Amino acid sequence: MSISPTEGTAAAVDLNFAECECCGLGEECTPAYIDRVRERHHGSWICGLCSEAVQDEIHRAEYRISIEEAIDRHMRFSRKLHLAAEKPEESAELLIAALRQLMRRGLESRVPKDRRQRALVGGRRMR
Template structure:
């Protein structure tokens, strides 16, 4: 069976889909339409059929959530009602996403800052030669 995926214009800005994206799958036995859909909890984007999207939305009060979030909601449901579990999980995801850094440059700056602080807090050796010996020994097998 020969399958071609024909992508239409996709524009991602900071992980957000700006334009609606549809991919059409053409196959010898007939085609099925695949759409990109974004999880309303964590923001993960997946390619799914319209039928699957409708099924997931129907079981989640009109919201589309990915499989990982669905599992987290199932665990939350053990503690209370289903609607409350979904709302609690969505709040946790929103809080987590809002606490994340907004750009790769900020992430790099934060990582360098963390490494610098760790290196300044680490104990100093008494001489440079002992440092060199310690490094050379670490590479010997």
């Protein structure tokens, strides 16, 4: 029994190029996948890594935020990093700010969420 060269091969798949609106990463994806990602992110096409960062923004927020607000926060952060790469003289300052933000996130994640929520009164932290 012989197999012809066309048997067992996958059918041609229509691929489109999509670029992440946060970090600029480009990927080849099916149109259906691009549509699902845009639907999930309210019209924005976001790569998997940025999607995880957006979810992290939502979970880390002191109060409930929308997906749109989380995307906006992540896009602002991503733009700052891109600007730092374009202007090396400002990159040290932005790197320090990014490290400060990462350290705060790490420290805040160590405090149980219920204790953080009890510290909130009217949307503000008590000191």
